[in-house]
Amino acid sequence: MTTQNLLVELFVEELPPKALKKLGESFAHVLADSLKAQGLASASSVVTPYASPRRLAVHVSAVAAQAADKAVSQKLMPVAVGLDAAGSATPALLKKLQALGADASAVAGLKRAPDGKAEALFFESTVQGATLAEGLQKALNDSISKLPIPKVMSYQLESGCELPGWSSVSFVRPAHGLVALHGAEVVPVQALGLQAGSSTQGHRFEAAVSPVVLKDADSYAVQLEQQGAVISSFAERRAEIARQLAAAAAQVGGGCKPIDDDALLDEVTALVERPNVLICEFEPQFLEVPQECLILTMKANQKYFPLLDAAGKLTNKFLVVSNIQPDDASFVIGGNERVVRPRLADAKFFFDQDRKKTLASRVESLGKVVYHNKLGTQGERVERVRAIAKAIATQLGDTALVQQADLAAQLAKTDLVTDMVGEFPELQGIMGGYYALNDGLGEVVAQAIEDHYKPRFAGDSLPRSQVGLVVALADKLETLVGMFGIGNLPTGDKDPFALRRHALGVIRMLTEADLPLELPQLLTAAQPAFGAKITDASAALLDFFYDRLAGSLREQGYSSQEVDAVLALRPARLGDVAKRLAAVRAFAALPESAALAAANKRIGNILKKSDGDVDAHVSLVLLQEPAEKGLYEAMQTVSPQSLAQWQAGDYTASLQTLAALRPQVDAFFEDVMVNAEQLDLRLNRLGLLKSLHIAMNRVADLSRLA
Structure with a gap:
């Protein structure tokens, strides 16, 4: 069966830049997968996606004109x-x-x-196998219908141009051309009211030829670049922009480098067809404004790449990715410098105005900002965070820590009513830190205000000081306890208050900072701050925390058995969890572990089936069998040693010490009838097993390793 390469392109008006990468990948792979499913392409066919601001295309190698007949x-x-x-x-x-x-x-x-x-x-x-015309029509329909379109628009086709049955279209953007080439032959397919042909359009302003008539499927990318002034591949265009950004930064010198932002690079790649990086600058006086403000306005509003010096400090130079390459770029550079100036001036104005009022003077304004209809205003919320922060700080430190944490908690949300955060909500916390320094509150309080949202995402850093940790814990616990207390729980993929992220943040702070705090006590301490506004949902919230912790530990590479063994005990101090996991892993590597884990499981089942609670008490007089005497005597030596190691926090040694009991445990179950007919013998043997069970399960539930 002879094959040729296939090229399909949908030429449209400017596509939404943040969605372009996904649109291009989906269009290419859904179409290619459909061709493979119909037998027109093979598993070895190479799929090459193309996506530019005005086109979605795919090149598929080794496509047959007709699929083989099937029995x-x-x-x-x-x-x-x-x-x-x-x-x-x-x-x-x-x-x-x-x-x-x-x-x-x-x-x-x-x-x-x-x-x-x-x-x-x-x-x-x-x-009979499908012809390419039939198969490609189906594949094209599938590809278009399955595009992850963020928002559909409807438009009318030009009069006289529509195909029969087409007068209006619903699609992501108006489509103006369709190319379908099998080798050099046009495949007669249609889509969105368009009939396939062999010509497309290049760059709006810089194409050498219009339209670009494609010779065959394989010449698509080359002809578009040479004749149409378009780099059609998203990946190649992105790499070219990155190369030019690095070259321009090197030209500026001084160790400068463009800001590292993959999302911005993807978005700019989706905005240009022929990238041309230019160096621009703004007045140095704007550098008096916090660099986070300037960087955000340049990135978010203008899609510029700010330049940082070798120390990571913002310079007054920035890079623009232009879509044209004029002989004289001065007009493009001047235009971009002129556009960014009012943006920076606004940022400077907001910064100057905000500093005229102290953060303390803004506390009252929080009482006018609604937080939640069942939980009151931001002012009420601040008082709850203060109460929780005081309780945590009292456990962790002295009067100084309590006072600093209280002040930081009181002022942490005040930047929400500043002009700068009103314009750029992404700067909340950051601006509060700057304004706290301006008010002379000191670096510790300023850092705590800035850091109290941390960790904001996976991999984010923790607050830098103990004061910051206290306020960040209090802020997240207030949100979690409050939302659970009014029944506002996350469901499925919906989590509007980011409760999962808050829970993981609390877990990270308690574990990575190894704080001497117990999770159940923290939840209990947070309850009084709410008064009668909530009901106690501590049990459900604890389940939520341990579920998040289990998932996080598995992602870190711990096995389900290891995680289940440790979390079955619901350790109150999360800072111990890593040490417990390490101890379980070391214990599981011992030759005695399998037998002891199985025995532990057997003991647990025996104790569950016994009538009433078993007392962990052993009478020497009632020990009759040599095996039970041997186990008791071994435990008199091993158990105290293991307990001392456990109390000292040496969990690995504690479990390894218990491994010495394996011969006596094996002998006990081989030679001793636990459920003896004589009641006092039976209770004594159950007491011996209860003592052993307690000793074996201080670090983790070893039965989970069986």
Whole structure:
């Protein structure tokens, strides 16, 4: 079967830049997968996606003009239904064959085969393979219908240009051209009211030829670049922009480098077809404004790349990715410098105005900002965070820590009512830190205000000081306890208050900072701050925390057995979890671990089946069998040593010490009848097992390793 390469392009108006990468990948792979499913392309066919601001395209290698014929075996009905006692076809079978385009002559050729308990009749035929025109039409329809379009728009086709049945279209953007080339031949397919051809459009202003008439499928990218002034590949265009950004930064010198932002690079790649990086600058006086403000306004509003010096400090130079390459770029540079100036001036104005009022003077304004209709205003929320922060700081430190944490908690949300944060909500916390320094509150309080949202995402840093940790914990706990207390829980993918992220943030602070705080006590301490506004949902919230912790630990590479063994005990101090996991992993590597884990599970089952609570008490007088005496004597040496190691926090040594009990445990279960008929003997043996069970499960539930 001969094959040729296939090129399909949909030429449209400017696509939404933040969605372009996904649109391009989806268009290419859904279309190619459909061709493969129909037998027109093979698993080894190479799929190359193309995506620019005005086109979605795909190149698929080794595509056949017609798929190979396929043998199809179709189940008809049970033999008992299709054939009578004489072996002749029943009316039901003849009707079924007629529906398949066959007649009574096909009966003799029907195949019999087992189908469950009965025997069935199967009709075997050969289905002609789909032609490329048929298969590509289906693939194109599938690809368009499955595009992850963020928002659909409807538009009217130009009068006289639409195909029969098409007058209006719903699509991500108006489509103006369709190319479908199999080798050099046009494949007669249609989409969105357009008939496929062999010509497309290049750059709006810089194309050398218009339209660009494609010679064949393989010349698409080369012709578009040479004749149309368009780099059609998203990946190649992105790499070219990155190369030019690095070269321009090197030209500026001084160790400068463009800000590292993959999302911005993707977005700019989706905005230009022929990238041209230019160096621009703004007045140095604007550098008096916090660099976060300037960087944000340049990135978010203008899609510029700020330049940082070798120390990571913002310079007054920035890079623009232009879509044109004029002989004299001074007008483009001057235009961009002129556009960014008012943006920076606004930022400077907001910064200057905000500093005229202290953060303390803004506390009252928080009482006018609604936080939640069931939980009151931001002012009420601040008081709750202060109460929780005081409780945490009292456990962790002295009067100084309590006072600093209280002040930081009181002022942490005040930047929400500043002009700068009103314009740029992404700067909340950051601006509060700057304004706290301006108010002379000191670096510790300023850092705590800035850091109290941390960690904001996976991999984010923790607050830098103990004051920051206290306020960040209090802020997240207030949100979690409050939302759970009013029944506002996350469901499925919906988590509008980011409760999962807040829980992971609390977990990270308690574990990574190894704070001597117990999770259940923290939740209990947070309850009084809410008064009668909430109901106590501590049990559900604890489950939520341990579920998040379990998922996080598995992502870090711990096995489900290890995680289940440690978290089965619900350790109150999360800072111990890593040490417990390390101890369990070391114990599992011992040759005695499997037998002891199995024994531990057996002991647990025995204790569950016993009547009432078993007292961990052993009477020496009632020890009769040599095996139970041997286990008791070994425990008198091993258990105290293991307990001392556990109390010292050496969990690995504690478990390894218990491994010495394996011979005595094995002998006990081999030689001793636990459920003896004599009640006092039975209770004594259960007490011995209870003592052993307690000793073995201080670090983790070892039965989970069985």
